[in-house]
Amino acid sequence: QVQLVESGGGLVQAGGSLRLSCAPSGLTLRTRGMGWFRQAPGKEREFVAYITWITGVTYYSDSVKGRFIISRDNAKNIVYLQMNSLKPEDTAVYYCGTRPISSSSRYLKDAYDHWGQGTQVTVSS
Numbered sequence: 001q002v003q004l005v006e007s008g009g010g011l012v013q014a015g016g017s018l019r020l021s022c023a024p025s026g027l028t029l030r031t032r033g034m035g036w037f038r039q040a041p042g043k044e045r046e047f048v049a050y051i052t053w054i055t056g057v058t059y060y061s062d063s064v065k066g067r068f069i070i071s072r073d074n075a076k077n078i079v080y081l082q083m084n085s086l087k088p089e090d091t092a093v094y095y096c097g098t099r100p101i102s103s104s105s106r107y108l109k110d111a112y113d114h115w116g117q118g119t120q121v122t123v124s125s
Contacts, residue, residue, distance in 0.1 A: 002114045004096050009119030012086055016123070020081040022096030022116055029053045033101050034079040036070060037109055038092035038121075045095065047107045059106060064073040064090075071103060086123045093118040 008020040022034065033052045039045040049070040050059045058070050069082040079096060097112035104111045 004114055004116035006094070006096050006116040009094060009121045010032045011122045011124065014085050014086060014123055014125050015021065015109055016089055017082070017084045018086065018121060019083070020065055020119060020121075022079040022081075024077060024079070024096075024098060024114075025056050027098060027114070029077060031100060031102075032098050034072065035069075035097045035099065035106060035112060036079075036081045036094060037097060037112075038090075038094045039118075040092040043092075045109050047109070048094070050106045051079065052101060054101075060117075083121070086121075088123045088125045090120060091123050 003025045005023045010018060012018050030053060033050055035050040036048040038048050039046045047061050048064055049068055051070045051072055067085045072079045094119045096116040098114050099112045102123060
């Protein structure tokens with residue numbers, strides 16, 4: 001059974017930091033990539049960051065590049081999203097997702113076949 005368990009959301013002031021974690025299980029990770037998306041109220045779920053598990057190569061949306069860092073711990077099978085210099089516009093529910101590396105674009109949510117439950121991030125001004 002595939003599971004992606006997220007943790008680490010919360011309330012933080014603008015300029016602060018949070019680290020999200022995602023623990024996947026029931027998957028062969030070396031054939032997959034892991035992504036973080038976010039969804040604000042009334043908006044579409046949008047791409048934030050992505051890491052190819054076997055190579056560690058990373059990709060970011062322009063809105064978070066230079067502030068967020070995605071990484072993975074091979075020994076613990078955990079994916080992290082370190083979020084720094086947070087802004088009120090980063091407020092959203094953050095979702096961890098996984099896709100086969102052979103699937104369509106890493107930037108599109110439809111390419112992902114499993115998702116976590118989501119974790120709320122709220123940045124106050």
